[in-house]
Amino acid sequence: MQKRGLSFYLLAAFFAVFVLFLYGPTITIAILSFQGPQGGLTFPMNGTSLHWFRNLYEQQAVGDIWGSFRRSMALGLIVMAVTVLVSVMGGLAFRHRFRGSTVLFYLVITSLIIPSILISLGVGILFNLLDWNVHWATSGLGSQLTWTLPFGLLIMFAVFNRFDASFEEAARDLGATNWQTLKYVVLPIIAPSLIGVALFGFTLSYDEFARTLLTAGSYNTLPLEIYGMTTSVTTPVLYALGTLTTMFSFVMIGLALLLVWRSRRTAGAS
Amino acid sequence: MAHSGTARTLKSWLLVSPLTAILGLFLLVPVVVIVMVSFWGSSAYSYYPAFIFENYEFLFTSQVTLSVYLKTLTFTFITWALCLAIGFTVAYFLAFHIHSLTWQISLFLLCTIPFWTSNIIRMISWIPFLGRNGIANNTLQQWGWTDEPLDWLLFSDFAVILAFVHLFTLFMIVPIFNTMMRIDRSLIEAARDAGASSRQILQHVIVPLTKPGIMIGSIFVVTLVMGDFITVRFMSGGQSASVGRMISNEIGLLQYPAASASAVVLLLTVLLMVAAMLRMVDIRKEL
Structure with missing residues (x-):
């Protein structure tokens, strides 16, 4: 390997600035959410306090954030479960070409790149015409799946493209049925990737806004609630909420990474 | 079988x-x-089945449509160029200048983690930076670069593009990094042995081989910006227009047929742009 030249340090500096650009604003509002009770939306800090975090618990100060948090949490878990299941099934099917697979593949890609507002509008009108009530657990769920499923499927495609089929052949040679091969050979091997799919499913749903806008009905999910707050709330309580949500996302990501790391290690050990 | x-x-x-x-x-x-x-008719608060071209006629004869599309395309182009420049540089650094796999993965994760956090919160977090009394303005005044706070930092087109780049650059980094990691390192050795400079290697070996990743990243960025309606509304303080905002405004007024016609035109525009980009890459090979 050649020595680290000037270009390495220039690129490293560029990278550092980029990371600062990525995280700087988030860190700033994390600091500002500890503003004193008289503090405003920008620096300087007017003392430090937990005032704005306490404020989150007061019903009248903000909207129904805890209700919307519970709904987002429930919706995220449902989306996660459906995304994992449907992606694995789809991934298994797409290991071989079948009649219509190309059309379906492009449908998945379309789902990924279609402007979100079309999903929101289309599902909204569809439910309206059918006289169905839009609700976060029906129309909201379906709309979010059009965003999470493509990610889940693309991960599964990548996983199965690299999958060594000789493991399955070995299992079959030893007399395993298709189901046993799937359960004892294929699924354990792809397990770490499934954690990734689950992470995508949960967090993309938990933060989803554009596709839920017209499809969540009268009970808001958390991002919708926050979006509503941006026009009416002008105190650091917004930052406190933002900081809590981001912390929650970080915990989820950390948990997923830890699980991936552990399952990789046990897979390596056995 | x-x-x-x-x-x-x-x-x-x-x-x-x-x-x-x-x-x-x-x-x-x-x-x-x-x-x-999109072919239906509408009255003040409702819409009814019909087969009329009124919605499209209005859309195509309105001056607003053209200017809104131009504005959206401008946002898209600038954001795309910036995301590509930043994304390529970051991916190149990670793929070719970091040699330990553990470090590569860790730094890559550092770039991708914000993807799993809330976009709205990430937009809100620019307020203390760009506001009238924000960090940027205070710093600029302290350094004596301006006498009074700059108004165009927050709630402006500048803020919109900044937020787009902030939110979407990682859609460029991930596919480009992914393609770069699959470039056979012996090709680079060969180029070096044949006397190519680092610059020539970048230009004639790495960039051509990274094209599929660049295309996929570009598709993401272009479609996300073309269809956006929240970033533009929030970061411009409601002052800037985009196609997505136009549609969301029509939805707000319950003008579903008009909104549908706009949505159809937007969808066709986006699909045409994507089709043009897809001609240059086979995505099924890139997974």
């Missing part, structure tokens, strides 16, 4: 049936409904 062709097709379709059902009901049918309603 024990399976006959038909049995295998049947099994495959059974496996993808939930996927097909979900995408059918929440993607395909809604798009068909939008196309249908």
Whole structure:
């Protein structure tokens, strides 16, 4: 390997600035959410306090954030479960070409790149015409799946493209049925990737806004609630909420990474 | 293989049936409904079945449409160029200048983690930076670069593009890094042995081989910006227009047929742009 030249340090500096650009604003509002009770939306800090975090618990100060948090949490878990299941099934099917697979593949890609507002509008009108009530657990769920499923499927495609089929052949040679091969050979091997799919499913749903806008009905999910707050709330309580949500996302990501790391290690050990 | 062709097709379709059902009901049918309603008529608060071209006529004869599309395309182009420049540089650094796999993965994760956090919160977090009394303005005044706070930092086109780049650069980094990691390192050795400078290697070996990743990243960035309506509304303080905002305004006024016509035109525009980009890459090979 050649020595680290000037270009390495220039690129490293560029990278550092980029990371600062990525995280700087988030860190700033994390600091500002500890503003004193008289503090405003920008620096300087007017003392430090937990005032704005306490404020989150007061019903009248903000909207129904805890209700919307519970709904987002429930919706995220449902989306996660459906995304994992449907992606694995789809991934298994797409290991071989079948009649219509190309059309379906492009449908998945379309789902990924279609402007979100079309999903929101289309599902909204569809439910309206059918006289169905839009609700976060029906129309909201379906709309979010059009965003999470493509990610889940693309991960599964990548996983199965690299999958060594000789493991399955070995299992079959030893007399395993298709189901046993799937359960004892294929699924354990792809397990770490499934954690990734689950992470995508949960967090993309938990933060989803554009596709839920017209499809969540009268009970808001958390991002919708926050979006509503941006026009009416002008105190650091917004930052406190933002900081809590981001912390929650970080915990989820950390948990997923830890699980991936552990399952990789046990897979390596056995 | 024990399976006959038909049995295998049947099994495959059974496996993808939930996927097909979900995408059918929440993607395909809604798009068909939008196309249908775009020909419907509307009164002040309701809309009714018809087959009229009024919505399209209005759309194509309105001066606003053209200027809104130009504005959106400008946002898209600038954001794309910046995301590409930043994304390529970051991916190049990670793929070719970091030599330990652990470090590569860790730094890559550092770039991708914000993807799993809330976009709205990330937009809100620019307020203390760019506001009238924000960090940027205070710093600029302290350094004596301006006498009074700059108003165009927050709630402006500048803020919109800044937020786009902030939110979407990682959509460029991930596919480009992915393609770069699969470039056979011996090709670079060979180029170096043949006397190529680092610059020539970058230009004649790495960039051509990274094209598929660049294309995929570009598709993401272009479609995300073209269809956006929240970032533009929030970061411009409601002052800037975009196609997505136009549609969301029409939805707000319950003008579903007009919104549908705008949505159809937007969808066609985006699909045309994507088709043009897809001609240059086979995505199925890139997974």
